[in-house]
Amino acid sequence: MARLNIGADDLVDNPTPRVPVSLCLDTSSSMSGPPIQELVRGVNLFYDAIDEDDDAHDSAEINIVEFNSSTGLVHDFASIERLRRISALTASGTTAMGAGVNLALDTLENRKATYSGSGVLYYQPWLVLMTDGAPTDNIDSAVRRVVDLVEAKKLTVFPIGIGGGADMKTLARFSPNRPPLRLDGLKFKEFFEWLSRSVARVSRSTPGDTVKLDLEGLAGWAEL
């Protein structure tokens, strides 16, 4: 997928504080077929919902990191205005979750540095980690980084297990504050709708505010 170039004007002309959201997605071979199709549909729906929300529209910046046998950037951070919907993701290989999370954290740090360098206000970033299995690489350093950031209130993380095969114990290590969530069937749509509502809610707050996430809203699609 072509990398998008983000115009500098876009970044600084908009005084709205940004919420950087990194979607860190498992695209290992086990995801092939309906799961990956539903995932793509869910992500695009998420984009549409952000686009339509008057507040989230100007504040959300989203990127996608995928991990399988290795890890890579599907697209870099961009405002919704500049984001093309994704056409497909290819599922193959193993589950380098540690590498994936590390890359996602790096991109978030980078994005924050860009905000900081140009004088753009931002909210502490969000990391959405979705997997249907268990890691095949070492996740210790990634776990440590995530836990440190969450405890320092510098990251909000949403570890999401897809289907019955997801290793919830591993996901739990990434989530010191609340248990990870397991997706009910393939209800990506409901999850991403909830996520966009949550992003919108944050963008209506001011950086520094503690925003209550509407966890009740999760009940419909996830089992806790």
Add this chain to the structure above:
Amino acid sequence: MLNALEYQLIDPVEFLQPNRRLFIDTNVFMDTDARRAGGLKRLFERGQSAIIANGNPVVVPTKVVGELTKQSRIHPSGETMERAEAIKKAGATLTFLESASKAGLVRKDLGDDTNPYADDLFLKLFERFAGTYEMCLLTHDITIKLRIRLLAHRLAKRLLVGVLTKDGDLEVESDESLFERGFRKYKRHATCIAEGSGSFKDESEVAVLKPLLDDFGKAFGLKEPATNLGPRAVKSPSSPEPRRSAVASTPTNSFSAQARLKPSDTPVAFSALPKQGDHVTWASADRSGSLVLGALLGEGGEGTVYDADLSTVVKIFDKDHLTRHRKEKIELLVDRNLRAKGLCIPSAVVRNGNGEFVGYVMPKASGREFQRTVFNKRKFEREFPSWKKADLVDICISFLEKVQYLHSMNVILGDINPKNLMVDEKKNVFIIDADSWQLEGYPCPVGTPMFASPAMLGKTYSDVLRTMEDELFAVATMLFMIVMTGQFPYIRTGTDGDMVQLIKEGNFAFQYENRNNKDQPDGDWKYMWSHIHKPVKDLFWHTFHREGKHYKKRPTAAEWLEAFKAYKSYLGNKRMNFDPMSNDVYPIRNKAFKQDTPIRDCPTCGRQNAIAGIWIDDTQEHSLPRQCNKCRDQQPGRAAAAPTITVPCRDCSRPFPKSQLKYGRCPSCAQKHDERQARANTLDPSRLCVRCQKPFITYGNVEWHQRNGRSVPTTHRAGSGGRYPAGCVPTLPRTPRTGPTASTTKPSAQTQVGFWARLRKWFTGN
């Protein structure tokens, strides 16, 4: 004549010294006032030797000579006696100037003829040479006097304006006296206009004097003189008389100014919350009735707002926010029966079917929240595509009038934020969320970090009463964000997104005067800032910068109002507001430096007025960039600027663009490093040399010893030959105090002197 307190006398010879210049305006030569007769003659008598010795003749610009020539050609018949005499004087002056210039006493070849106004000429001369000479202009014209006095203030230079006494002394008026006379002049012209006999001259004088006096008063902290000036005849059109008086009058039914904080809030019981379509009852101060909740208009963090009828809405609190404080506060407001345009003050209490308090009725606001209009370019251009800067200034004025009214009622808005202010396309401003206001000791329980004053940070909103200073911080922030279309005053580069920190540190990064702040944000914000009217800019800077005059004592709504009204008249004054881009909401270049700066459309993209000349001192002319900033930035070379390469910070190893690193450290680590460094070089006041009892070792040195497992020294370091530095003089152990208490003093007391005692001892030496 003026009394002694109002002027000072200066020896003219002072201004004939080499680094000074003395100028004379036309009206001085044509002055026929007997009280000053002979003054000019005395001036030249007293000054001639200095003029010749210093080669520094008195300057009578070509322009003035031209005016005198014109005057002298007027046929005196048919003129008043005074005028006729003045005309005669003009003729005589020309003869005098001719011979005086031959004798080297006067220079009349200065100043070009192209500018139609001699006033502008003097102002330009003074501005241009303020850095080179101290200058004095002799003139009777109040307007030019005010302008030059203001210029001198702005540039912090010695530029005087005065008249001559008959002894040839320079008589220089005080700021107050000048200001008062300026007002009298203004009033004279304004009255002519008000009475319908205004000439073009009246109009133009008023147009110049009004903003000038505003600026002047502001700059020198002077209030409009009230005495014997009578009512002012002209009001700015933006504030028609009735509304103004309604707002400015001292309210008789205001709330208490020093109510104490009420005991904590508690929930009130209710059985059901009405929704759209439900019947509710209402009760105002004098009437009651029922209504049906109409369409849902908005939801907030505390309640839901429904249509009631064409001009009113109802807010129903949600279950967590139905509290005693809110109920009592609303009852107080309803009882007062207050009405003011744009203020959505509760007008009736609303009860559900069981007669329980659930909300209130208020006037309906039109338009949308600031958050969805002026605070974001995309939304702004969608909602109000035709607005100019002046419209934003009107919004500020309208907001301030309402705030001023509430403050006069001892109401503190508290949660000032862009979601509690609404504006429509006719520039009507509305303040909503009255239930959060602070009054009679009921706190404002909510807040918005961006608008929280440094003192409020970290406090629980519902546990404290906000002070007026807290409120004025939020007012200032809101004004800044309106003028700057949503940008936060403390935005700067190198932040980690921590708003609280940004507010706390008070590093206001926008370029001000000759301070250069490297943290100024990227993008067009600096241009927007550069075009703001100077007096408003001054107030912003002094309010937000920790070194500013108003950082601790913030401007009141009235002070802001004055500044913004001056901003408004400035924008409407073609002569003062010479750069057309100052009218734009989103300027794309810095404000043109001076009136004569050439301004062009961009030949590449056609953007209007997008190019302004840059004055080059060497060539003494303007250089015109070929393209506007936007086109320049789009040049391939720049747009394709290398992707930002990030490097790990040497302390925290997080990746950062190289340009942000300072000696390999990211901004926050660099700051910590600097602080450590500064501390390392500071003497540790708790460690005293055992010989001389003075601090002798730095924190850094102590740490070094500790780090290396060495024992920390206890005395100044002895140099070669074991000699201690000169100041290290052993102090004798103090002789124990005699007297009845001496015997009871524990022996160890001497060595247990506290830190502060030792510090005091070090300072006082005993």
